[in-house]
Amino acid sequence: MDRRQSLKWLGGLGAFLLPVAASGPSWAGAQATPGSPLSKPKAEWADLLPAASYRVLFEEDTERAGSSPLNQEKRDGTFICAACYLPLFDSSTKYESGTGWPSFWQHLPGAVATKTDFKIFYPRTEYHCARCGGHQGHIFNDGPKPTGKRFCNNGVALQFVARSEKLPELRT
Template identity: 80%
Template structure:
């Protein structure tokens, strides 16, 4: 089997074991309103370096490094770049992976696309408003969805329920 045949075989196999991603690189706008457009240099000036690297260079933080992995209070997890609410704490669970994990996201908050960085396709998800990379979704989560949204902690901020959500970044 030559290289081309091998890649074709792997691509066919992935259809049976991996979730289907929303095609395309553009992020659709919905309830979040107009997508927020900023240059990479503008984002770099606004965000701490680790958050910028995860959100806009699609880096991954080290497992177990985020204090949000242990966050158990009632509240909302918002995008660290644009402050769009992404997850409710009621959908957070301990996945044992070392990253904050959720079994569902807030309606209209994320968009997906296929990521081939590890050779085989995975489904990555981004904030629908700013396009900031949050993490990857897998089919090994708890019910009712059976999904695990495995999130980089530096890509999120936690807001306790008793506090007002931050204004969306403009």
């Protein structure tokens, strides 16, 4: 491919990506969830959350594989958004994917919303908390039955609440 063909290809790619970026995230107000959608300035989230959680949830960072204690969590309970406390996953849908991140084959109804992510120039399905918009991870089509999906989650974006404990009130 010569220089002229490369520039045409890059220009075409930019024309393709621009409408996606300009349209904004598809998770904003996408689904009804318990309580109303929660919108806070990033500075407020930064004050409420540990730095690593803030970076993942609101700057779409990724934690290092194998670093989350939630990888070993085997108790019966609920995984909730670390920012707004919306329940996202039931522990019965968690499985060991071998990836180093907590993985689930199904989210709770209305808990997540998705958008297409081109950060690595390859389209991936990114998912966020449907209430606060906090980045959780990506969805892959290599999970177990019955869905065949793998919701690959950043552990710092979640908290675990054992079934014997009361779920916290949703943050306002």
